[in-house]
Amino acid sequence: MMNRLVPILASVVALSSPLSAEAQNQYKLLVLARPSTYHYEYIPIARDSLEKLAKLHAFDLVFTNKTEIFEGDLRQYAAIMFLNTAGSELTQPQRRNFEAYMRAGGNAMVVHRAAIMPANDWPWYEKMVGRAVGVHPMLQTGVVTVVDRGFPATFGLPDRWLWSDEFYVTTNPYRIAIDPVLNVDETSYDPTKIWPGQVSRPMGRDHPIAWHHRYEGGRVFVTTLGHNGEMYRDPTYLGHLMGGIHWSATGLGRRP
Numbered sequence: 001m002m003n004r005l006v007p008i009l010a011s012v013v014a015l016s017s018p019l020s021a022e023a024q025n026q027y028k029l030l031v032l033a034r035p036s037t038y039h040y041e042y043i044p045i046a047r048d049s050l051e052k053l054a055k056l057h058a059f060d061l062v063f064t065n066k067t068e069i070f071e072g073d074l075r076q077y078a079a080i081m082f083l084n085t086a087g088s089e090l091t092q093p094q095r096r097n098f099e100a101y102m103r104a105g106g107n108a109m110v111v112h113r114a115a116i117m118p119a120n121d122w123p124w125y126e127k128m129v130g131r132a133v134g135v136h137p138m139l140q141t142g143v144v145t146v147v148d149r150g151f152p153a154t155f156g157l158p159d160r161w162l163w164s165d166e167f168y169v170t171t172n173p174y175r176i177a178i179d180p181v182l183n184v185d186e187t188s189y190d191p192t193k194i195w196p197g198q199v200s201r202p203m204g205r206d207h208p209i210a211w212h213h214r215y216e217g218g219r220v221f222v223t224t225l226g227h228n229g230e231m232y233r234d235p236t237y238l239g240h241l242m243g244g245i246h247w248s249a250t251g252l253g254r255r256p
Contacts, residue, residue, distance in 0.1 A: 027078035027249045028060040030069065032085050039084040039113050042229040046083060049232050053242055059249065070094035074101040078249035079219075082114035084226065087125035099124060099216075107219040107248045111241070112226035115168065123174070128215045129222055130178040131170035131208075137200045139166050139227060142189035144209065147180040150255035152243030153210060153221065154181060156236060165231070167191070168224040169203055182210040182223075210240075212247070221248045 031050060033043050047063050054061035062069070062077070067090050074080065074097060090098065102108065108128060116133045117126050126132055144161040146154045167184045169191070186202050194200040210223040221244040231237050246253050 025054075025058050025060045028062065028076055029054070029079055029081060029245060029249060030074070030077040031061065031063045031081045031083050032065070032067065032069070032089075033063065033083040034065045034067075034085045034089055036084070036113070039227075042084060042226075042232055045229045046232040049238055050241075053238065053245070057242065057246070059245075067091065067094055070097055074098065074106060075104065077101075077106070079107040079109055079245065081109040081111060081245070081248075083111045084113040086114045086117050087128075088117055088121050095122060095125070102128070102216040102218045105217040107251075108215075108221075109244055109248045110220070110222040112166075112224055115170075115222060115224055127174045127176055128220055130172075130176040130211060130213050130215070130220065131222075132173050133168045133170050133224070135194060135198050135200050136166045136168045137189070137191050137193050138195070139164060140189040140193065142167055143185040144225075145183045145185055147183050147208070151179075151181050151212065152247045152253035153223065153240050155243055156239035157182075160185075161236070163225065163237075165225050166227045167207070167209060169200060170208070170224075176213065178208065178211040178213045178222075180206075180208040180211045181221075182225075183207050184209050210244075212244075219248050219251060 033046060035043060050061055050063060070090055071094055087095065110129050115129050141162065141164040144163045146157055146159050148154060167189065184207050186204070186207055191202040192200050209225060212219065212221045223240065223244060225237065
């Protein structure tokens with residue numbers, strides 16, 4: 001009887017192996033999220049939402065607040081997301097390891113506060129972001145407009161999206177070319193509304209708040225949206241993030 005079962009079991013294994021291979025996740029994403037004075041309550045919410053996205057879209061997620069992970073082998077990650085956590089948190093050896101990762105074809109996502117770096121702290125990272133963030137107006141409701149309808153991070157968005165956030169004011173000190181994905185319509189909020197003692201000036205019609213570009217050997221997607229925790233429960237915002245994740249990790253999904 002056992003001898004008869006062996007060929008049958010072998011056939012079952014042979015048939016099931018391709019299915020198992022197809023069920024494997026597509027890629028691995030590393031997310032660095034560390035608490036700071038103004039950004040901490042988002043972490044458990046974002047982690048829960050990103051874990052759900054990972055299950056839904058079949059990718060592996062490593063979510064951490066430990067920068068020591070940047071001392072290991074980063075080549076296993078299709079992309080690395082800096083979530084409200086800038087490169088200033090990394091030590092010099094960790095920075096060099098991340099630079100090597102990007103030069104070898106690694107990819108990065110920068111979300112909201114992760115775009116803010118102290119001037120001249122790490123120019124390489126500032127160039128990777130593509131823009132320098134100065135002051136920003138108070139959180140307000142404004143109209144976000146789609147610039148690139150063919151980019152995955154815009155696929156679930158209306159042409160004019162009513163959204164409440166900190167609409168960062170940026171400059172381009174390193175003359176980096178970026179491809180804008182979203183703009184904000186400055187006529188829909190007050191770009192000068194800021195705390196006493198600070199001054200915020202409008203950027204005009206060209207006010208990108210999400211963009212992508214190539215840097216070193218890899219892809220970089222930046223969204224300056226995502227200030228508070230409740231945003232990481234919003235399906236539209238999560239669709240925006242997922243589009244950025246998909247493109248950053250795979251390079252796919254862009255529509256001509």
